[in-house]
Structure formats: C-alpha cells, structure tokens
Amino acid sequence: MPPASIVTRVTRSVRWAFLESLLSALASLVTVLVLARLVPPDEFGRAGIAVAISLIVQAALLGGMPDALVRSPSAHTRLTDSAFWSLLVIGVASVLVIAGCGLIVARWDPRLGALIAVQGLTTIAVAAAAVPTGLLLRKMRTRALAKRTAVSKLAGLAASIGFALAGTGAWAVVLGNLAAQAVGTLQLLASMRAPAWRLRDPQLATLLRIGVMSGAQQSLGTLSTRGFVLAFGAVFGAYQVGLFNFALRLVEESCGLVITTLRRVTVTSFAAAKRSALDMKPMFIAGTNVIAYGTAPLFLGGAAVAPDAVALLFGPQWAGAVPALQLMLGLWVVRATRILVNAVMVVEGRQRAMVGFGAIGLAATAAAFAAAAPFGPAWTTFAYAATIVGVIFGGPAFTRQTGISLSTQLTAGLAPIGFAVAMAAVVVALRVGPLAAMPLALRLAIEIGAGLSVFVGLALAFDRASLARLQRLALRR
Template identity: 25%
Template sequence: MPHQVNAKSVTRNIGWSVLSKTSTFGLKFVTVPILARILSPEEFGAVAVALTIVQFLAMIGGAGLSSALIAQREEEMATVHSAFWANLAIACLMAVGLYVFAHEFATILGAPQAAYLLQVLSLLIPLQLGGDVAYSLLARRMKFGQDATWNMLSEVVGAVIAVLLALFGAGVWALVAQLFAAALIRLVGLYAVSRYTPRFVFHPRRVVELSKLSLGMMGAEMANFVSFQSPQIIISRYLGLADAGAYSAANRVSSIPNQVVLTGLMGVLFPAFSNMMHDRERRSQALMLSTQVTTVLLAPMMFGLWALAEPSMLVLFGHQWAYAWPVLGLLALSKGILTPCSTFIPYLKGAGFGGTLFWWAIVRAIVTTLAVAYGAIDGTLIGAMIALCIVNVLTLVGYSWVVFRVDGTPFFRGFFLSIRPMMTALVMAVALRYLLDHYGSHIPSPIMQIGVGAIAGGMIYAVLVLLTERPLLGKLIGLFLKRRGAPAPTPAE
C-alpha cells in the first residue's frame, strides 16, 4: 500500500521538496549569471536547443511508466523490475537514434552547428531515464527528504564544475560537463536512498498494464513539454542562436521562482491527490487551499521580477545582455499569469482524469506554438513574448474551467478565489513599476534599485494581502495551531 498521506506528511514532504528546489535553483540564480558573463549568447543558445531535444526524448522514452508506478496501490516488485528494463531499453534506443540522426535534428531546429552537441548529449537519456523507477519508489513512500539531499549535492557539484571549466576557457563544454555531472550523481543517489536493485525480471504483460494507465499522463506531459519548450525551438529557427541564447538566459532566471515552488509542490501533490482519488470533498478542499497558497507565494515573485526586469538584467548578466531586459520582464509576466494553475496538473493526474488533462494539454500546446511562431516570424523576440503572454491569459481561463468542472466547484467562485492573490500581486507590481519609472532615477545604481524595489514591493504586497486574504490567512493559522495542539481561531469571512 502507498505510504499513509495526511496533512503532516504532505506538509513535511512539501517542505523537503521546496528546500531542495530552493537550494538548487538558488544555486542556479548565482551560477547562470556567472556563466552568462563568461560565455556568449550563441553558446548558451546552442546548448539550450540541443538540451530541448534530449529532454523531450527522455520524457517520451519513459512512456509515463514511472508515473503509473506511483499511482499503483501495491508495490509489486515484478512490475517495478519490468518497468526498469522497459525504461532502459527505450532509453538506449532513443540515445542511438539521436546520435545517428543528430545532424537532421539540428537542421530542423535551425541550428546545424549544434549537431555535435546533440550527439554528446544523447548519452544523457539513459542517465536520466535510468533513475526514474528508483525515484517513483521514493515518491510512493513519500520520502522526498532522502531525494532532496542527493538532488542538492548533484546540482552543487555540477555548478562548481561548470564555473571552474568556464573560467579556464572550456566554453560550451562547461555547460555540458555540468549536465553530465549532475545527472550521474543524482542517479547514484536515487539508487542509494531507494535501496532498489534491478533484477532480471521482465513481464511484458505488466508493462502493458502500466502503459494503459500511463498513456494519458504521458501524452499530457508531452503536450505540456511542447508548450514550455516550443518557444526555444521557434526562436532558434526563425530569429537565430543569439536570440535563442538571450531567451534561454532570461528564461532560466524567470523560471527560478516558478520551479522552486512548483517542482517541489507538484512532486508531492501528485501522490497526495492519488491517495485522495475517491474522497471528492477532501480532494476539493486540498485543491483550493494548495492553489491559493501557491499563488500567494509565487505570484509576487513573478510580477515583482517583471517590475524589476531592467535593473535585474543589467546586474545579473552584464551589459552584453542588457538589451534583453524586456524579454526577462515579459517572460516573468507570462509565468506569473499562470500561477493559479500551479496545482492543476498534479490534481488532474492524481484524481484519475488523465484523459481530460491530455486533451486540454494538446490544445494548449498547439495554441502556444502557433502564437509564438506568429510573433517570431512576423516580428521580433519581444513580439514572440507578447504573444506568449496573451496565450497564457487564455490558458488560465481555460485550465480553470476544465479543473473546476471536473472538481464540481462552481466556476466563477473557484476562479475568483484562485486568481485573487494573483491580481493582488499584479496591483503591487504595477505600483512598483510606476514608482521606479518616476523616482528610479534618484537611486544611483541598479543594485540599489533592486533592493529598494524589493523592499517597497514586499511592503505593498503585505498590506494588500492582509486586506484581501484574511479568510485564507485565518485558515493557515488554524492549521498551524492545530498541529501545535492549540485551539484554532475562527477566520473572518
């Protein structure tokens, strides 16, 4: 049986996951600007384009089997071993295919000069897929703390190696070494903490049964991957590697707050919602609470980055990247728009609505790709980012309608409660942008502009949250006091 899920275990494991992601992405917040100052936009763009293909093949190579293992009620080792060998066989075939047809893939992406990188990075596919089964066992057992330690270690070692090699003039190979070092260390760590040892057991019938459960989830993951990664490919093909590098650098920074919260949260919420699959009331309450809390935490980070994009780009990346500050701002804005959707994917997966998730993800992927392509072909990189923002507004409304319809929550009530913290954060960001535009010239340096802006934005947001989110704050205080054994206050409505 899966590990017993309750408020305490979910909170603890979310804490571990967020700690892990905070540490690793905090490290990237330091290393990415360092590498960007040493490497050229073309080098960043070449690795980003090659890595997009590798990540896509690694994702479809697993056929969603690890996600299906997490959702299984019983931990049957014969099924686990069968999934491992199926994953490994598919991973090796993918790696060989990418190596052989690397030039063709690179040409399609509009970056034929990156073909050699595709051949080298093809070896990442077995390294990444090789640890999927071990991770699924940890997720089933809700032991994210053990995974967190090795994840942080792998990222630290990879980042140190990349910076050192870049300083010694290794160029693009510094980024390649970072990827391989991190993947290898995490692979070793996953097997160490899961105590899983593969055995020569393979039952095709077990793999087929898992595949039936995983097809919807895998298809949705593929479609979501296209939504997130297609801008990188489109920009590379139509605007060149320099713009692709600028997009990649800005995207890495703007994704840090997003991934710190979402990656840790979604990894825990998927098995948690799976455990609540047949308890609609409990599941619905968990959906709304997790959505509101995530939006309260994440939206001010993203919209605040939009408000401070110009000094942030200059401080983090230097003058050679300063021209790309509107790209950073628009990317942060586009991600901020989607913050209320943060819990929707693990909810639909865990609640057994993989088919619904799949079809909506397909629609989103198509619309996102076409919109960004239109903006890039007939305009500039900024035009493509504006198109992305417009699509994400439509995605927010559409995703909310799908999820609240599935959940049985009235749409307007659910939509209002979920976007209210986001709108509060947007008001804060607009006020902060107005203050910087009119009084920023009196602050002598970009670093001080960021510091003063962060303090001012935090104070404005705190006041607005106290005015608009008293029921939510009361509920959170009540949960905290309940865990401490004290009587919970009644939240004001």
C-alpha cells in the same frame, strides 16, 4: 490511512518540497549568474537548442513514469524491477534517437550536432531515475528527495563553472547538465535495492500505458516551449535565441523548479487522498491559495525588478532578454495557480483530456509564432504567451470531473495575485519615478523592500485568515 495522518504527511511533504525547490533554485540561479558572465549569448543559444531536443524526447517517453508509479494500486518488487529495466531500454533507445538528430544537424553545424548528441546522454540517467523517484514520491519521502536534488544541483553548478572558466562556451552548459543528472541518478539508485533482471509483470503494460499518456501531455507542453526555442533559433539565429533561452533558463531554473517540485508532491498527495476517499475540494481550494501566496509575489515581483536585476547581476549584454523574462514570469503565475488542476486530473485518470488541451496549446503556439515571425524577434517573443492556452482550457473539464466551479477555481488564488499586482505596480512606479536617478544597486534594494512591504501590508489588511492558515501549515508537525 487515517485522514489526520494523511494531512500530516502531506504537510511535511509540502514543506520539504518547498525547501527542495528553494535550494535547487538558488543553486541554479548561481549557475546562470556565472554562465551569463562567461558564456556569450550565441553560445547560450546553441546550448538551448541542444537541451530543447533532449527534453522533448525525454518528456514524451519518460516524463510520466514517476507519476504512473505513484498512481499504481501497488508497487511490489516484481513490478518495480520490470519497470526499471524496461525504462532503461527505452532510455537507451531515446539516446540513439537524439544522437540521430545530432548527426542530421551536424551536416550544417558540426559543433551543434555534437552538443545535441552529448546532451542526449542525460536521457539514460533520466530513465534510470524514474523508478526510484516514483517510489520516494509514493512514500512521500520528499525530505530524502530534497537532499539528493540539492547535491545534484551543486554538482552541476561546480561542473558548469569549471568548464565555463576553461572557455568551453556552450559545452559548459551541456556538461554541467550531464554532471547534475548523473550525480542525482546515482544517489537515487543508492536509495533502492538493486533491481533483479525482469521484464515481465501483469501490471507492467498498464503502468507503461499510464506513463506514456502522462508523458504525452508533458511532451506537448515541452514541445510548445522548447519547440518555440527551436523555431526562434531557426528564424532569428543563435544570438537572438541565446537571449530568449537565457530568459527561459532563468525562469525555469528558478520559478519552474518551484512548480515542478510542487507538482510532484501534489500528485502524490491527491493520490493518497483518493485512496483514503477524502474530499478533494477543500484540499484544492486551500492548496491553490497557499501556492498563490508562495508564487505570485515571487514571480510578479521578479518581473517588476527584472530590468534592474538583470543589469546588475548579469551585465548589460543581457538587457535584450528582459521583455522575454518579464513575460515568462507573468505566465508562470497562471501555471502555478493551475497546478492542482493538473494534479487532480492525473489522479483521476483523465490524461486523454489533458493531452487534448496540450494539443490545443501547441497549435495555438505554432499559429502565434507563424503570425508574429514576420514582424521580428520582439513581436515573436510576445507570441510565446500562447503556450498558456492549453492550461486555461483545462478549467471546464476540471469542473465536470470534480464539481468545483470555474469561479471557485479562479477565486482560490485571487487575493494574493491581486496583492502581487499592486506590489509590482508600486515597484515599477518607483523605478521610473522618484528612484530613476538613483544608483542601480541601491535602487534595486529599495524596490525589493518596498515591494515586500506593500504585499505583506495588503495581506495583513485584507486576508488575515489565509496568513493564519499559512502559519498553521508552517508550524504543523
């Protein structure tokens, strides 16, 4: 494929990926907004534990499969058919594993055990969606994927609100997840022909091996975050883990969705660039800068206005979640600007190294939790920052693989992050200073307007070249 054609397709994919993430984030924020008003913190905590167990299993066994199909030299019919049925078998086995965990937990908490077992049913849908998702990503059909994601999120929103209004508590979260995943998978299956019954293909073993290695990396990251939730709940109880899980869900269902969606399209884009022997260094530098401009003001601005936004939108009962929310938003800035490191390493087949860094992050998280737990939930919340350790360790390995220096990696997104830090500082100064006595809604509106003005003003004054690049990308057809 000619380089110009690849750039055009990548640009279109990025635009649709960003649109998908915004639509999904909006639907998810509305869901969290409604659930926060109708579901108390202890019930939110139980739902968070159920989701955590399912996500750990799903990431380990299925999380890397779409990427593996994107990286595969070919995606012929026999291979995709065999992969579909093999993954469905794995999905059913995973459901049984999660149900077993639910049975064990039910000995102490029958309701929580039932929540875990029902949440585990989403694994069948995740397994069935892996191949059609991989095929759409491989073809860079992010527009089709965006539409299906938006519909599935709306289905989950409707189900969650309905069950929450019925007073089902934690079941509203779990059943909403189940509805969203089912609707999304049915749409994805409709996008591909009916797979023939096959379980053998010469390339199947390689595909599954690559998927498992990529899944191992994702599972270690998921185990760091969701394992932290499980440990937090075991030590501090359902109420405290409910506050922590509220912050985690709010971040993951907004900022995390943006990063996850972009990660999909970046792996696809770099895989296409590698097949066409293009130089990845300019793509990495420009891509990191664009991602930083799109995420740093959103995440750090969100952290700055979090005290007022949470109080106004979700109610005073969630004020205890603000420190965790601010911490997580700050960490997501680091994750966002390192996302292309992960994408390139996946495309280059360096999953083993990434698995090693994930293991380092998991060990650091476990050690930080153990050290902080005796000092109470507040200090333990800040121990969550250790989940970023594995992400940081990938820099030197990325330099050895690509020749892109660590200083280049860091400076690619430095300007927008610096502008966002200055923006956040101005917002905080306004909130605790001249706007302190102002009504909450008006103060929040002024904070947002002032923050945007500061960020845009700094970018116009000191980085017009990057703004011009963003404009070209937005207008490119």
